Amino acid sequence: MNTITTLYRSALLATALIAAPVLADGPIADRGEAVERAHFERDRETILSMAGDYKVRFDMQESTAWMKGYEPLERKISGGHESVRVIEDTGTRIVLQHLLVVGEEGSEMVIKHWRQDxxxxxxxxxxxxxxxxxEWMEVPERLRNGRWSQTVYQVDDSPRYAGWGEWHDSQGIRRWRSNWTWRPLARRDAVRNPVYDRYAAINRHQLTPTGWIHWQDNTKMMPDAAGEDGLKSVVQEYVLNTYDKFDGYNVAAADDYWKATESYWGAVRAKWDEVAQANDGIAIEEEAQTGTVVSGRLLTIANEIKSGELSEADGIAEAQALIGEATAPGAAAKAQVARAEDEY
Known part of the structure; x- marks a missing residue:
């Protein structure tokens, strides 16, 4: 398949992913200023309530095979402790940073985890x-009223996926559901060199009496020149991430880490934002183990700043240079070619 055909089919599929939820979720009619304000404040309260300290459980299961001969992988369950902190709140924009605390008591290690804006x-x-x-994707103007977008970022603050939806109450449960979104492979899959290379997914958040849940409905897809829009569905996966309020772990370790590295990560976020605005998006080579090719070093820099091995100024300068080099026009394509030649 030539490059033009590939790009054309990708554009068609992107349009399909945008169009599908439009049919399912029409515009929210203007409900009047007082009602709109009440909904807005309730939404903010809900989003902010996801901050806190939690015992987390990640439950991932491939279920229905859509491709003949494919055997779904065994269910995978993991967990740990996670502190979620509000690191920005402008009123119409709320940023939640997740910090994973792992290891035995007295020797805990903090891993900067995902971020949701x-x-x-x-x-x-x-x-x-x-x-x-x-790439930047326009949210149709007629669908913006009363809705919130959620953009999820990887551990190095590079983007992962984004969608939009409405917070609402149904059956006495507070819910938010995204439109259809594309997602890159999660580490659990990327390290296994699977046949699929992306997910088409719906993302949901719901409050519970003890915290909240994040659950996903993922269709795992693979390139196929003969398939519809150049892709073929391989298998369905259901992911349920459960956050139960719990502070019986070293919460201080998470806060100490963030206090020591907050300014550094703020500069890293600013650099990613700069690149996205300047280049109408971000192109960077993905790496199975860490998400992007610069992720491992960006996390190590933060640890070195916290330990005093590296000054904050030097760490920021190195991180910004790494991001700039890895996202320069053509850098991702060149890296892919070099990797293919090495493998050959």
Whole structure:
């Protein structure tokens, strides 16, 4: 398949992913200023309530095979302790940073985990559009009223996926559901060199009496020139991430880590934002173990700043240079070619 055909089919599929939820979720009619304000405040309260300290459980299971001969992988369950902190709140934008605390008591290690940014009635979102590529996607104006976008970032603050949806109450449960979104492979899959290379997914958040849940409905897809839009569905996966309020672990370790590295990570976020604005998105080579090719070093820099091995100024300068080099026009494509030649 030539490059033009590939790009054309990718554009068609991206359009399909946008169009599908439009049919399912029409515009929210103007409910009047007082009602709109009440909904907005309730939404903010809900998003902010996801901050806290938790015992977490990650439950991932491939279920229905859509491709003949494919055997779904065995269910995978993991867990740990996670502190979620509000690191920005402008009113219409709320940023939640997740910090994973692992290890035995007295020798805990903090891992900067994922980040979720919520924005009210956004004009556009930074969405995954295929391997190594995130592009700005316009949120249709008629669908913005009353809706929030959620953009999820990887451990190095590079983008992962984004979608939009409405918070609402149903059957006495507070819920948010995204539109269809593309997602890059999670580490649990990427390290296994699977036949699929992306997910088409719906993302949900719901409050519970003891915290909240994040659950996903993932269709795992693979390139196929003969398939519809150049892709073929391989298998369905259901993921349920459960956050139960719990502070019986070394919560201080998470806060100490963030206090020591907050300014560094703020500079890293600013650099990613700069690149996305300048290049109409972000192109960077994905890496199975860590997410992107610069992720491992960006995390190590933070640890060195915290331990005093590296000054904050030097760490920021190195991180910004790494991001700039890895996202320069053509860098991701060149890296892929070099890797293919090495493998050959």
């Amino acid at each position: 919520w924005e009210y009635e956004p004009e556009k979102i930074l969405a995954y559009s295929g391997p190594n590529t995130w």
